[in-house]
Amino acid sequence: MGNIRALHTTISVVSYRWILIIILSTISVISAIVCTFIGPSNICGIQIMETSKMSLILTQIRLPRVITSFIVGGGLAAAGAAMQGLFRNPLADPYVIGTSSGGALGAAISLVIFHSFLLPLAAFCGACSSTIIVYIICRQNGKVAVETLLLSGIAVSLFCSAMLSFLMYKSGNDLHQIMFWLMGGLWNTTWDKVRIGLLIIPAIGVLFFTVRELDILSLGDDEASSLGVNTERIKIVLLAITSFITGIAVSLSGSIGFIGLIVPHMVRSISGSSFRFLLPISALAGGIILMWADTLTRTLMNDMPVGIITAFFGAPFFIYLIRRRMWT
Numbered sequence: 170m171g172n173i174r175a176l177h178t179t180i181s182v183v184s185y186r187w188i189l190i191i192i193l194s195t196i197s198v199i200s201a202i203v204c205t206f207i208g209p210s211n212i213c214g215i216q217i218m219e220t221s222k223m224s225l226i227l228t229q230i231r232l233p234r235v236i237t238s239f240i241v242g243g244g245l246a247a248a249g250a251a252m253q254g255l256f257r258n259p260l261a262d263p264y265v266i267g268t269s270s271g272g273a274l275g276a277a278i279s280l281v282i283f284h285s286f287l288l289p290l291a292a293f294c295g296a297c298s299s300t301i302i303v304y305i306i307c308r309q310n311g312k313v314a315v316e317t318l319l320l321s322g323i324a325v326s327l328f329c330s331a332m333l334s335f336l337m338y339k340s341g342n343d344l345h346q347i348m349f350w351l352m353g354g355l356w357n358t359t360w361d362k363v364r365i366g367l368l369i370i371p372a373i374g375v376l377f378f379t380v381r382e383l384d385i386l387s388l389g390d391d392e393a394s395s396l397g398v399n400t401e402r403i404k405i406v407l408l409a410i411t412s413f414i415t416g417i418a419v420s421l422s423g424s425i426g427f428i429g430l431i432v433p434h435m436v437r438s439i440s441g442s443s444f445r446f447l448l449p450i451s452a453l454a455g456g457i458i459l460m461w462a463d464t465l466t467r468t469l470m471n472d473m474p475v476g477i478i479t480a481f482f483g484a485p486f487f488i489y490l491i492r493r494r495m496w497t
Contacts, residue, residue, distance in 0.1 A: 186446040189439070193453035197239065200457055204235045204464040234358040237366050238463040238475075239456035241355075241418045242428055244369035246455025248411040248418075249429020250436075250447050251376050254383040255407045258318055260490055262429035263296070263415040264483075266318060267325035269426060271299025272412075272419030274329040277336045277347045289365055293416030299325050300412050304404075353425035353476020355463050362421050372414045373452055379407060380444040387442070425476045427483020428455050434490070 205227060249262035256266075263269045275295020279288040303325050307317040337347050382403045385393045390400050418425070432455040433447065440450045463475045 186440055186450070190446070190449055190453065193450060193457065197453055197457055197460075200460055201235050201239060204460055205231045207464055208468055229360075233360050233363050234355050234463065234467075235460055236363050237358045237421055238355055238460045240363075240366040240369050241422045241425065242432075242459025243452040243456035244373060244414040244418050245425065245428040245459075246432035246436075247373045247376055247448055247452040248414040249455075250433040250444070250451045251379070251383065251407055251411050252429065253433055254386060254444055255404060255411075256318060257387060257389075259434065260319060260430070260487070262427065262433075263411065263418075264424070264426035264428075265430060265487065266303050266322035267299040267329065268296045268303075268412060268415045269419055269424045270326040270329035270333075272296035272416045273351060273424040274299075274332050274336075275416065276420050276423075277333055277340075280346050281336050281340050289368075289417055289420040292420035293413055295329075296416035296419065297409065297412035299329060300408055300415075304408065351424060352474035353423040353479070354472075354474035355422050356472065358421070365417065366421050369414050369417050372410055372417075373448070375410055376407075376448055379403060379410075380448060383407075383444040423474075423476060425459070426480050427487065428459060428479055430490075431483055431486050432458060434486075 208226070208231060245263060248268075252261040252263065252266065252268075253259055255261070263272075272292040272295050275291040275293070275298075276288055278295070279285055279291035283291070303318070303321045306321040306324075309317065333347065333351065337344055340347055382393070382398050385396055385398050386400065386403070388396075393400050433451045436447060436451045436454055440446045459475065459479075462478050466473045466475050466478060
């Protein structure tokens with residue numbers, strides 16, 4: 170009787186998680202439609218516009234921006250969840266450990282030196298390099314300490330900031346573009362950027378093939394190795410994928426912080442810690458949150474950079490997580 174009851178409970182939990190994924194998918198579609206029609210031009214019947222002008226605003230300005238914000242938010246949230254599993258650290262995310270700063274530096278180098286040539290590739294190389302450096306620094310005796318991770322991320326971020334400041338000093342006419350990457354925003358999003366952003370989707374798909382390894386890594390490297398997981402190889406794969414996602418996201422929207430930190434924590438409280446569900450639910454929730462955050466900033470806040478909003482709410486949440494770890 171006890172086994173039957175436990176089986177029934179497990180089936181109920183799994184069914185609940187699948188229902189949650191379906192609900193979030195539906196909300197994503199509805200939100201995309203609503204956000205496309207919300208904006209300062211009041212297309213929803215408040216003022217009458219020419220059909221051609223309305224079509225231009227909807228299809229060439231708002232819709233690409235809505236799609237890009239959803240892809241970027243989903244990618245950053247999924248990358249954050251994967252990084253937390255990789256480092257076995259709930260404080261890890263692309264912004265905190267310097268991945269976003271490295272991507273922004275790579276994008277800035279492409280802007281100033283190569284005139285935006287291969288900007289996504291440059292952002293990826295910067296994100297990947299900074300992540301690898303942080304991982305090498307904070308790895309001690311096969312383990313990653315919380316304090317070392319945070320300090321390494323801060324150190325790498327400061328170095329990237331110094332390089333960015335130097336580039337801004339030498340940039341001349343490119344100063345405005347570099348500021349764009351630093352603040353984080355989705356201005357001037359086009360369908361060409363949407364096509365680049367679509368590269369994030371298969372990268373998230375690759376992460377889904379690592380959910381078993383991520384769950385096992387949570388037990389520790391020794392236990393994971395005893396269960397047949399090639400820990401070093403899977404870590405390299407995860408670092409490459411998360412850096413790729415972050416690099417593409419930064420090349421499209423600049424450095425938008427704390428999405429990868431906040432969203433997995435929110436999701437974990439309702440979906441559990443199994444990465445089989447944590448990753449897709451985090452991706453959907455992150456996309457929805459950033460999509461609405463960008464819509465509200467361009468509608469109510471005179472198109473203020475959305476990175477300011479995410480940092481405004483993310484920094485106190487980060488402090489709360491640190492304090493909670495000190496109390497436990």
